[in-house]
Amino acid sequence: MKLIVCILFVIGNISNNGKASLDSLVPMSTNILFEDTTKNADKSCYRPCKFNVKPRRCHYEFKIEPTILEDGRPALTVNGMTPGPPIHVCANDIVVVEVKNKVVGQDMAIHWHGVEQKGTPYMDGVPMVTQCPISYGSSYKYAFRASSPGTFFYHADSVHHQSDGVYGALIVNQPQPLEAHSSLYDFDRSQENTLIVAAKFPELMTANLEDSSQLKPSSLLVNGLEEDFKIFVLPSYAYRLRLINAIAIECPVVVTVDRHEMVVIATDGKPVKPVSTSRVQLYPGERMDVVVRASEKMGGNWMRVRGDGACGNLSASAMLLHQGFNYTAMLHDGKKETFAKDTDSGTQIYGQTLESIQDVPHNIVDRSLILSIDRHVLQFKDTDNDYRYISDAIPKKPFFPASLSLADKGVVQINHKSFLYPNVPLLMRPNDIKKEIKCSVGEKDQSKDPQCLLALNAQQGELLELVLLNEGFGSNDSYTFHMHGYSMQIVATMQGSDGKPFSKETFEQLDNDGKIKRNIQTPPLKDTVMVPNKGFTIVRIKLDRGGSWLLECRSCSLALPAALVVNVPESLPKSLLDSFPKCGDYRPPDVLLN
Template identity: 65%
Template sequence: MRFLIVSLFIIANVSNNGKASLESFLPSNDSILLSDTTKSSNKSCNRPCKFNVKPRQCRYDFEIKPTFGEDDRPALTINGQTPGPPIHVCLHDIIVVKVKNKIPNQDITMHWHGIEQKGTPYMDGVPMVTQCPISYGSVYEYAFAASSPGTFFYHADSVLHHSDGVYGALIVDQPQPLEPHAALYDYDRSDEHTLIVGTRFPELLTARLEDPSYIPPDSIIINRNEDYSKIFVIPGYGYRLRLINAIALECPLVIQAYRHVATVIATDGKPVQPVTTAAVKIYPGERMDVVIRADQESGGYWIRVSGEGLCEGLNTYAMLLYSGFNYTSMLLDGPNTDTESKLEDKETITGQELQSARDVPSVNNVKSIYLKIDRPHLKVKDDDIDFRYLSDAVPKKPFFPAALSLRDDVVQINGKNFLYPNAPYLLKPREVRPETICVVGEEKNNKQPQCILVLNAKLNEAVELVLANEGHRSNETYTFHMHGYGMQVVKTWENPGNTPLSKEEFHKMERDGLITRNIKNPPVKDTVMVPNKGLTIVRFTPTVGGSWLLECRSCSFSLPVAIIINVPLSIPKLVIDSLPSCGSYRPADVLLN
């Protein structure tokens, strides 16, 4: 109870200037603040969002543990199910989630993907950065404001826990008149029309931490249906669908409704200028809202979800069913792939090709930073590394090998892999060992292959990141997720000659005027793809303090690829003292990542 009170205290009192109150999260029009006029006795947070109604406190209890499904396949579940229970709230509600870890001998944290955590950076869910991990048998209570509307999701911060089944949908609605594209559809049934897509593996990945060999997924699933998810529609009406790629691997998804076109209206929770397309491509962690109109002959139609990258060859389907249609024959016959249209690349829209619904304000004096992303050739032995972890998480083993010693083709940023701090970087920065920190641009001052890679930024100072996938030893795309902020995607470029890129070549192209930027109406996203032998340029302005991770979740099962974007913030001692301590050990990278 004390922790919840403290959490709500901070939500109400801490922001980037330390003076904001809960009202700073609410609309500025005083006429809609008033009192709760809801007459119904149903106090569920999953409700139509209205004006003149106070925000609610929405409480959820999550128990995470290993479970065997009906097919005897193991998974990590939330309250016995995967995906976990959907969180569906209204704008400005306070979300409170009590997480109990019942995974034997392993720690866990939960990340709320796309939630900006305004005023609550210590609720972001990054182990040893914003909080201590939740140890086996322990309970951690998250509390934060749903400060912006849109399609989000939650997942375990660990890629392995996430892949084993710890994820679920998180939808934040707002009153319909505030929706910028409400005129394009008739129904927004988020409970029925949210498709969250994940993968399944033949065994638990968290049960084989010491084996670095890659195990590919063997299937893609939509929601928690073993057969087919069903979307029921009425002829002649338009429906808003929310699409979530909840896969932690580098698995882009191409989604197409047979004989129907989709109008894209939002990406990563942010509205865009509507674009109609035959299919959409969604990268890991991305979300996309589309409108599909039931304008075909009454019947049943397949929605195909096709995997690419590490999910190449895997497909799954949902059913778009017009009211009154008997779909028994569809279930018996299954998808007819011979009749499905063949797509060309130009018919598929990605989130980074879109334009924001509103022009963004121009920014002067942008600080530009080049981040080199590549797979260098490494030969690292445990004896060469002086930051070995002693872990209570692996019983009967006094030592867990450093992840760098397990393979030699790891992805790195500016020649470094991320090292989890010895103390939570956000909460207790003075306790973090200074010799483990390396500042972006000064990496050569730290000789270790792993370090706490930190980019120091200032409040309200515009930053441009050139994410350069140089591609000297790989032919892969990488997907990056930004915690805390939305990013303006001003440029995505792939070398037409399919040759590796370098920092010198990039600056030459800049001087020659070959790298143009969309600074008028770039899409605002929290998850972006960086193409092979190419680059993605993003801009953001830190408006709230915190220690925010920019991470490539899909780059590695075991070794983190990330940087901390550190923006000055003073957190009251009352809050820090109320949060659980980390204990006397630090888990190995493979347990945290």
């Protein structure tokens, strides 16, 4: 009977207003029966994680709507808050979140950044890839298993919505003895010691009808504050701090703590060999766990966050305070110590230079592919273009989205292609995708359109090696990429030393000459990576489960997305497909949700 109860599917129904209801969810396992054994406990599921305790179902309701904050600034909030309510659960808990979209005229979707969605690829939160968008006035219920412990976060799929305030922390804890570095710290208070960094804009990006790429952030925030967030510690004790860069645009941040060293113990939720440093750098979407020991007998210190890239010259701060210390003296004295006194970037650590704590099996790479990334300015005449709506007609001439002609500096593309969201959700209805909008990585006979549904078709079990090559012919920018559903092995990162563009031929020559050193023994496992200007990052992905997984540079463009879908065949039961909302006559514009 228990085996019947543990069949893997989602029982859903659709109400008259298109609301998806997920009544039960069990993971891809038959040896655990999920039920809540602590009926009187806090519904938030924040608790000490213990052995031999059945996981809980953790329910949350998110209402996303425009709000005027206390400082008079408009924002999109989750339950009236930005950041939104934090989610703290234990490993193997079932997280159920009902999202209600109250933003007029806007479609919505929520991505669970770093969550691998094992057994639930349809919960990844990518509109027209894994689900229909959540339209204004409707609801959508997400449900997935927190299969891996670590520091994650959630955010709106749209860069504009995330920048306007739709983001929050998602922490998956586990019993302390299972933590790889629990001996290095005394306290892991994830609810009090998680710091989520964001950028504040002078106006709503969502409501801006002009080119929002020209809208620059005005300040940085730590947990929604510029300088008032406080971390209370006891002298001589060590604390685990969880750092999250939740900025959607290309804004790396550097974090320091005055007069304190930090020990890095994890990146993107995965443990690494401990490294001591005074400065850590996080790129958009990255997370890093560090240990800070309150070494002084009594006092307070500033924790500083400095922005780079699009957030250059911006900063925020928090206070690391000993219990009982009167921090008004810190406010009176001001922030005397500055970054100018610690400019040695050699002591600065960022995630993909770290090493995994475990050796990686020496598997043979099944395929190695080069993805050329660069900013391109497309030259074309109006007479060369077919202006019919791309979802309605088979173009007789190349289709150039309007945003291409408006982007005088060009747009970032992968293999000279911008990503086009399909006419129906790819994961749910792959056979209904219009053939004329498809294009595949590695195929020579491609559509002449600069925008298409770019896919990397693979097989389950494959070990892929992807060379993310930032050629740098059209820009001097570095780019941050996020892989949905998988952690990647970061085996190499390199930047050209001569300042010249880095072509595909240059890379192949270096590789053939054996001048590219790959760390195949202890590569860090990450879902978010930086690709340096005029350089490359090499990643390996073991495709051990099916789904349609986006590899995207969310910060590359606010007009046309730079992304591709890694397609691994997945057969979903008809009963499951029938339980989800249908998109109906929904027609995504060529800039859908980007």
